[in-house]
Amino acid sequence: MERILLVIIWIASLYMFAFGVRRNGWRQAAILFSFAHLFTWPCSLLLVEMNRVEYPVREFVVATEANFTLNFVLYPCVSMIYSMLYPRSSALWVRIVFTALFVGAMTGIGFMLSQISELVEFPRYPWYARFGVFLLGSYLTRKHYEWFFCLRSGAGKGRYA
């Protein structure tokens, strides 16, 4: 079961990555993907260290107690899509709804995985904390992305696209 889920996650993530590359070019995809690691690894390792998250079934059994696919592949791809599709030039409420939907989806995926599999468990990590952490991560990734590629609201593809 867990293995099938991991394969599905890999395929979905590769598809998302390919979509990002096709849509905004490989430079933006690569920067967004790798910047997400800067956030997701320290965060998930700290949460595991504090016994707030557990990954009973994982790929690297010895090397780390965090899940590789979720932290290294799935989350970076989802947050990449979020930053690329973010409606920068729309009204505030559109941006808030968009962000709430996306971050809600991330929280929902995590909840679903914790229910149907042993890939991840949240012993002392309520949904609103997960929502908050995802929100912070997505915000930082997007802000860095907009700065890096000189994207202003409505300014098109930016300087280094």
Add this chain to the structure above:
Amino acid sequence: MTDTMEKCILGAVYIVCLAMLAFVPKQRRRMAIAIYLFQETLAWIMGLLVVEYGLLAYPVRELTTMRTSFVFEFLALPTTSVYYNLYYPESRALYVRVVYTVACVAAVTALELWLEANTDLVEYIRWSGFWSFVTITLSLVLSRLYCKLFLRGLPSM
């Protein structure tokens, strides 16, 4: 405390790396970030693999739930890679570039060999300085290729 020296070294590595990153020239900050992120992604996978297959061990480390070296993969190697690329003698003869690369890799490998011999920060199990040399060379050369690919056709950054 028996591992006071290790902790001091770890702290020193953090301070030196962060200071080095702070001194990256402002107009080349984007290039440095691109290289840093690339190297960190790569180092993370390689670090997990060598520990998972029991080739290396890091007895004294920051996190108990991560058996690889957080500081090496997250900070030290990416920082080295950034400076390797910042001062890469692109317009010089081939032998200059080769000597430059070998010197950089040798410095990192020598440091690691010293740490292996004198501290508990890193232990070779089925590993040797030779393999460190090979993998670090590979990492830096790949980061150089990535950097060139990234900068191609872009305004200077």
